[in-house]
Amino acid sequence: MYNEGTPIAQGGEAINEAHGIRPPLPRAYYDRPTVEVARDLIGCVLAHASAEGLTAGVIVETEAYVAAVDPAAHGYGGPTPRTAVMFGPPGHAYIYRSYGVHACLNAVTEPAGLAAAVLIRAVRPLCGIELMRTRRGPGIADRDLARGPGRLCAAMGITLAMNGADLTGGTLWIAPPHDGSATGTIVTTPRIGISKAVTLPWRFVLAGSRYISGRVIGG
DNA sequence: AGGGCGATTAACT
DNA sequence: GTTAATCGCCCTC
Secondary structure, three states, X not given: OOOOOOOOOEOOEOOOOHHHOOOOOOHHHHOOOHHHHHHHOOOOEEEEEEOOEEEEEEEEEEEEEEOOOOOOOOXXXXXXXXXXXXXXXXXXXXXXXXXXXXXEEEEEOOOOOOOEEXXXXXXXXXXXXXXHHHHHOOOOOHHHOOEOHHHHHHHHOOOHHHOOOEOOOOOEEEEOOOOOOOOOOEEEEOOOOOOOOOOOOOEEEEOOOOOOOXXXXXX
């Protein structure tokens, strides 16, 4: 049931079904400086076991947001009901509605009391590709299924109702890279789609990946 | 390939 | 009333 579609093999990688996905990263992983976590999450595997089936993908694009020093971050200027999860303990999902339309997923970082998180902006589909296509639309190319934070949540069935979910033990989790080896070169760029702190180099992408939002970088 | 624009909701000024 | 951590569609080059 979980083996829907053929996993995409790229660069010799091929992972099959849920068996290839490892247990969640521990809470201590997220209890670190946010920029460090954002960089380290490139190559890790985001997975969601829903009632409809399993979907998973390799994280290829992230951004760091640290409210204490970052006017572009939600939570800058103090907590609000929307951003409460960002001020909570690390290792939880902060999910917000973007432009009144899309859901976007963050992994909360740093100790409770500090509002910080990593926006997961894109994954390379790995498992449940046909389920992703069912959710996104029949004509969508594999490359476009989860390329962008809103598309990613749509493809993986991640909704606002899951805001606050524990990423270290549940149906939504992030696992270490499959083979533990280096995933490739990581490129640093300014963040996308913001109007404040526009030059801060806190976006991380996998060089050469065609599964990131925007143009392919390096490779 | 790349730019312009409407959609649609809630937080915030 | 305005803005927003976006996306898909339509247009022109």
